[in-house]
Amino acid sequence: MSARSLNSGGDAKGGFPAGGLLGLAVMAGAAGLGLVLAWQAGLFGGGPGAAARRSAAVYASALRAEHQAFTEVYLRHEARALRVGAGETLAGLLARAGAEQAATNAAMASIVDVYNPRRLRPGQEIDLFFLREGDAAQLTGVAFRSEPGATVTANLTSSGAFAAREVMMPLKFEISRIAAPIEGSLYATAMARGATDREVAALADAFSYDIDFQRDISPGDKFELVFERFYDDAGDTVRTGELLFLSLETRRGARAFYSFQAPGDARGDWYDADGKSARRFLMKTPINGARLSSSFGMRRHPVLGYTRMHRGTDFAAPTGAPILAAGEGSIVRAGPFGTYGNYIRIRHANGYETAYAHMSRFARGMRAGARVHQGQVIGYVGTTGRSTGPHLHYEVLRRGQQINPMNIQVANGRNLSGRDLELFQAERERIDILRHARDSEATEAAAPNARAGAL
Numbered sequence: 001m002s003a004r005s006l007n008s009g010g011d012a013k014g015g016f017p018a019g020g021l022l023g024l025a026v027m028a029g030a031a032g033l034g035l036v037l038a039w040q041a042g043l044f045g046g047g048p049g050a051a052a053r054r055s056a057a058v059y060a061s062a063l064r065a066e067h068q069a070f071t072e073v074y075l076r077h078e079a080r081a082l083r084v085g086a087g088e089t090l091a092g093l094l095a096r097a098g099a100e101q102a103a104t105n106a107a108m109a110s111i112v113d114v115y116n117p118r119r120l121r122p123g124q125e126i127d128l129f130f131l132r133e134g135d136a137a138q139l140t141g142v143a144f145r146s147e148p149g150a151t152v153t154a155n156l157t158s159s160g161a162f163a164a165r166e167v168m169m170p171l172k173f174e175i176s177r178i179a180a181p182i183e184g185s186l187y188a189t190a191m192a193r194g195a196t197d198r199e200v201a202a203l204a205d206a207f208s209y210d211i212d213f214q215r216d217i218s219p220g221d222k223f224e225l226v227f228e229r230f231y232d233d234a235g236d237t238v239r240t241g242e243l244l245f246l247s248l249e250t251r252r253g254a255r256a257f258y259s260f261q262a263p264g265d266a267r268g269d270w271y272d273a274d275g276k277s278a279r280r281f282l283m284k285t286p287i288n289g290a291r292l293s294s295s296f297g298m299r300r301h302p303v304l305g306y307t308r309m310h311r312g313t314d315f316a317a318p319t320g321a322p323i324l325a326a327g328e329g330s331i332v333r334a335g336p337f338g339t340y341g342n343y344i345r346i347r348h349a350n351g352y353e354t355a356y357a358h359m360s361r362f363a364r365g366m367r368a369g370a371r372v373h374q375g376q377v378i379g380y381v382g383t384t385g386r387s388t389g390p391h392l393h394y395e396v397l398r399r400g401q402q403i404n405p406m407n408i409q410v411a412n413g414r415n416l417s418g419r420d421l422e423l424f425q426a427e428r429e430r431i432d433i434l435r436h437a438r439d440s441e442a443t444e445a446a447a448p449n450a451r452a453g454a455l
């Protein structure tokens with residue numbers, strides 16, 4: 001933040017033609033600061049002779065006077081950081097900060113040329129710079145992060161107008177490896193270590209066939225993500241590229257998947273070390289599981305697993321969370337259905353059906369006879385029918401009888417073979433080398449400390 005303030009001051013200085021009153025003040029302030037630093041660094045310590053000492057004393061007193069004048073100018077520059085309030089516009093924020101109407105208008109007129117201020121979200125930080133003259137404070141600069149990796153600055157020029165520009169910050173790239181125990185929730189843990197929504201959603205997606213995300217994930221379970229990461233000077237993730245590897249270790253066991261696109265496939269998929277697809281006939285968690293492992297709703301109403309009495313699985317989730325078709329099939333029923341509320345039932349192969357209840361609403365096109373593919377959004381979580389709070393009630397039926405989704409025994413999923421398997425094994429090896437390279441980096445970083453400890 002302070003680096004950006006200084007940059008912004010530098011920009012303002014550069015923007016002024018020589019002789020501009022404000023420009024001189026800012027330059028004087030900056031020069032004064034430089035002299036103070038030189039003074040403190042002992043650059044004007046004086047020579048060995050008396051004359052030299054005298055002239056050094058004169059020079060020092062001159063410097064002190066200059067220093068005082070410059071410091072006063074410098075101190076008149078005020079930097080403030082404000083956060084955008086709920087429903088607040090950028091112009092509103094400038095007014096709240098004490099900017100005059102004319103300066104606000106001039107700043108806004110320049111900013112809209114490079115950025116749409118409506119894109120600002122509540123809570124975002126805006127840096128403001130003022131020149132204080134007695135009780136009045138003149139707005140001289142505005143700066144904020146316009147998007148990850150980019151900053152918008154607007155600076156007052158000597159003509160009284162503002163000049164705005166958007167600056168892209170240079171990004172660094174790495175293959176990032178996160179291997180950590182889950183603390184609180186999988187989602188929060190991954191985010192705190194530099195992953196984004198994309199990686200966490202992909203992990204939840206790949207494991208939705210194996211794992212009941214509401215009941216099978218507990219604190220201390222381990223996960224790993226290996227992905228391409230672009231980050232800024234502050235180390236913050238700006239964007240991520242390809243996701244290469246993911247694994248999850250729960251009480252149901254450990255599984256790891258490698259990203260691989262077989263020749264002729266439209267897109268990549270997840271395969272275990274033996275080349276078996278992560279996909280299965282039906283999902284065990286037909287909802288984005290990444291956020292389910294958090295404590296959301298757990299305390300608000302009972303979240304039941306499959307029992308003989310209950311005959312379904314409940315997932316507590318916020319109203320509006322997308323519900324996914326657990327497998328490919330055709331809809332046999334979509335509409336209100338007694339205590340189930342808004343309800344969809346899908347017929348799959350092999351005599352299986354799945355049912356989804358209490359939806360707030362249906363996705364477009366959901367009616368009897370419609371085909372759905374696995375993972376397609378069919379509706380949204382709600383609390384219609386007999387329900388104590390927003391949740392998805394999910395049933396798997398086999399020949400008309402509800403069964404426990406954890407007990408589905410259908411051999412399926414793709415197994416790579418032949419040339420595809422050879423290509424996959426080469427790719428798996430490359431990914432493992434990248435993973436282990438991250439391992440050795442971590443080891444090397446730890447080693448010097450270990451040696452120091454031994455001394």
Ligand SMILES: [Zn+2]
Binds near residue numbers: 304312393394
């Ligand atoms: Zn239920």
